[in-house]
Amino acid sequence: xxxxxxxxxxxxxxxxxxxxxxxxxxxxxxxxxxxxxxxxxxxxxxxxxxxxxxxxxxxxxxxxxxxxxxxxxxxxxxxxxxxxxxxxxxxxxxxxxxxxxxxxxxxxxxxxxxxxxxxxxxxxxxxxxxxxxxxxxxxxxxxxxxxxxxxxxxxxxxxxxxxxxxxxxxxxxxxxxxxxxxxxxxxxxxxxxxxxxxxxxxxxxxxxxxxxxxxxxxxxxxxxxxxxxxxxxxxxxxxxxxxxxxxxxxxxxxxxxxxxxxxxxxxxxxxxxxxxxxxxxxxxxxxxxxxxxxxxxxxxxxxxxxxxxxxxxxxxxxxxxxxxxxxxxxxxxxxxxxxxxxxxxxxxxxxxxxxxxxxxxxxxxxxxxxxxxxxxxxxxxxxxxxxxxxxxxxxxxxxxxxxxxxxxxxxxxxxxxxxxxxxxxxxxxxxxxxxxxxxxxxxxxxxxxxxxxxxxxxxxxxxxxxxxxxxxxxxxxxxxxxxxxxxxxxxxxxxxxxxxxxxxxxxxxxxxxxxxxxxxxxxxxxxxxxxxxxxxxxxxxxxxxxxxxxxxxxxxxxxxxxxxxxxxxxxxxx
Amino acid sequence: xxxxxxxxxxxxxxxxxxxxxxxxxxxxxxxxxxxxxxxxxxxxxxxxxxxxxxxxxxxxxxxxx
Numbered sequence: 313x314x315x316x317x318x319x320x321x322x323x324x325x326x327x328x329x330x331x332x333x334x335x336x337x338x339x340x341x342x343x344x345x346x347x348x349x350x351x352x353x354x355x356x357x358x359x360x361x362x363x364x365x366x367x368x369x370x371x372x373x374x375x376x377x378x379x380x381x382x383x384x385x386x387x388x389x390x391x392x393x394x395x396x397x398x399x400x401x402x403x404x405x406x407x408x409x410x411x412x413x414x415x416x417x418x419x420x421x422x423x424x425x426x427x428x429x430x431x432x433x434x435x436x437x438x439x440x441x442x443x444x445x446x447x448x449x450x451x452x453x454x455x456x457x458x459x460x461x462x463x464x465x466x467x468x469x470x471x472x473x474x475x476x477x478x479x480x481x482x483x484x485x486x487x488x489x490x491x492x493x494x495x496x497x498x499x500x501x502x503x504x505x506x507x508x509x510x511x512x513x514x515x516x517x518x519x520x521x522x523x524x525x526x527x528x529x530x531x532x533x534x535x536x537x538x539x540x541x542x543x544x545x546x547x548x549x550x551x552x553x554x555x556x557x558x559x560x561x562x563x564x565x566x567x568x569x570x571x572x573x574x575x576x577x578x579x580x581x582x583x584x585x586x587x588x589x590x591x592x593x594x595x596x597x598x599x600x601x602x603x604x605x606x607x608x609x610x611x612x613x614x615x616x617x618x619x620x621x622x623x624x625x626x627x628x629x630x631x632x633x634x635x636x637x638x639x640x641x642x643x644x645x646x647x648x649x650x651x652x653x654x655x656x657x658x659x660x661x662x663x664x665x666x667x668x669x670x671x672x673x674x675x676x677x678x679x680x681x682x683x684x685x686x687x688x689x690x691x692x693x694x695x696x697x698x699x700x701x702x703x704x705x706x707x708x709x710x711x712x713x714x715x716x717x718x719x720x721x722x723x724x725x726x727x728x729x730x731x732x733x734x735x736x737x738x739x740x741x742x743x744x745x746x747x748x749x750x751x752x753x754x755x756x757x758x759x760x761x762x763x764x765x766x767x768x769x770x771x772x773x774x775x776x777x778x779x780x781x782x783x784x785x786x787x788x789x790x791x792x793x794x795x796x797x798x799x800x801x802x803x804x805x806x807x808x809x810x811x812x813x814x815x816x817x818x819x820x821x822x823x824x825x826x827x828x829x830x831x832x833x834x835x836x837x838x839x840x841x842x843x844x845x846x847x848x849x850x851x852x853x854x855x856x857x858x859x860x861x862x863x864x865x866x867x868x869x870x871x872x873x874x875x876x877x878x879x880x881x882x883x884x885x886x
Numbered sequence: 887x888x889x890x891x892x893x894x895x896x897x898x899x900x901x902x903x904x905x906x907x908x909x910x911x912x913x914x915x916x917x918x919x920x921x922x923x924x925x926x927x928x929x930x931x932x933x934x935x936x937x938x939x940x941x942x943x944x945x946x947x948x949x950x951x
Contacts, residue, residue, distance in 0.1 A: 640906040
């Protein structure tokens, strides 16, 4: 009989912390060396360490959209580039949404870690490249009907071999984007991240020895699995069902259903999306990697956040996402909005389903969009094309012990908004207004977080703009009687029209107010983005009177809503 | 997944009928009953059958990794 072996918890803790530290340093390197604001200001990337079988061993706390899909993505790469063909100094790039990827802009860089000539692990960086070619500047082709509208697709290929650039790959890729100088810099930043990780991890493995490192990684994943099972065991066994909707796919006005059944059974969860809408013609279809990531994201939100994040966490969870549905797109349907807009709705559906089982960790729905305002144009001063992917902030859902966070990136982003000063320096917009939006948080004993309003004045002769967002119709839901958050909106005012605000349907004849492509904005025109608020929790009449008065004093809640919805009879009394 | 003979492109994307993962290795595929499938595992075949049977609250432990 095999003798039971105790885990060395001290060594495990040190190696796990060191690996997370390596991942963080990879991310900081990426941030500091990149060219585009989506990396160096918004931090839309994630860095990780993976085992040679594709298991994720450690990850830093950057963008959660990319964490849960990583195991699937890594395994897809290893299916096409066998281990015995990978050499020290190689770097692999990949962005193919149909081969484990998340969406076309998300590029995965992947570098082997050799110790004494033996392949031990990989370092991984996933980052959102702002410009990928396709039908719109900035990647979010909101009117796309096939993948080829969404930019260049890169299957797993080596962009460096034994430490040397593969010129043909670089040339092919950079010939297919609008901003080659920026793309070159951002790709170099991603490569710098994984190469720094290789050096750091090799030092760590050398310090402890290969055998100890490998055994510790196995122990670490077993430990995470055991802790995740213990967390899931807190949820009573049974079937938990929830449905939510996307407004539309941008091409028609039909809502799109996300249906989930979570089957909790003795420390395991089957997350089954049977019953969700078939894949749609417009670009909001999620890849399987997105649906894995969104499901894991929701469950990580509802479980102990001190569990080390690795593939062990995911062993007690099985995601079932039938092909050719909005949660598992088939080639060649478009998908770029799946990773940003559908991910929050999928995660929200899982959170909503499981809320009755873990009420102390449940959260009402958050704004659930990144706004995805993208634009590009010609910079006459530097005589080159510019492009930007802009993320905006939404209100988060309230919990049974706290208000929702105001103006925070949606659940899968953890990104920062680009500071106004940087924005105005880098791009030809003047920010005339950037405020929290009063009354946008769903009412409740705990109030939903507030969305924002931002108004830009165009200062370039011409800018081509597009947007792929949601929640212009379906609001963020509340919990336990809490109210819905307010909708978002996007408006346009032409120069010389005395500030008349119109939707993109009204101004440009687009099919959708939230998903539209390639409008021309000229000097003096204005764009206004209103972002959705989060849902509230509990009966608004039970909200602490002092909290209502403070909300009114701060301008978060109007006096009228305080009176009518919260039942505040006067500024001073109940 | 069926690649072209030279491996340069994908001719057919093959996915598990239940969970939707890509199936790269025909030899590892699990056929279903009555010409359903392919499946990535016996667990997926059995889960699909359980859901199709209309059982309200199916229980099927995940395979040990």
